[in-house]
Amino acid sequence: QVQLVESGGGLVQAGGSLRLSCAASGGSFSNYPMGWFRQAPGKEREFVAGIAFSPYETDSVKGRFTISRDNAKNTVYLQMNSLKPEDTAVYYCAADLSRRLFPSTSKRDYSYWGQGTQVTVSS
DSSP, X not given: OOEEEEEOOEEEETTOOXXXXXXXXXXXXXXXXXXXXXXXXXXXXXXXXXXXXXXXXXXXXXXXXXXXXXXXXXXXXXXXXXXXXXXXXXXXXXXXXXXXXXXXXXXGGOOEEOOOEXXXXXX
């Protein structure tokens, strides 16, 4: 049974940093694209970053957030620096079971999801 478990969320002041982790179990995801999405209250779930054979971060977080993976630990990370109040959301990890070389930005392409971890950035 596939499980994705996020951790590392919390409350931080604007300008601060957090590192989110997503531990996968029930299979090896080293050959599959993984993604991070976020959902703020009243808004759609949106793509933040993904990693297949190379990483990709969406424009709104580029230069501040970095996605990485440790295949030996079956874990994906999201390092978030220079956090802003508008980054406040529940952050979700997701696994795409395709063999895409480039991570999809569409949530429809991801088959498995974690339960989410809350990130709150105060001003």
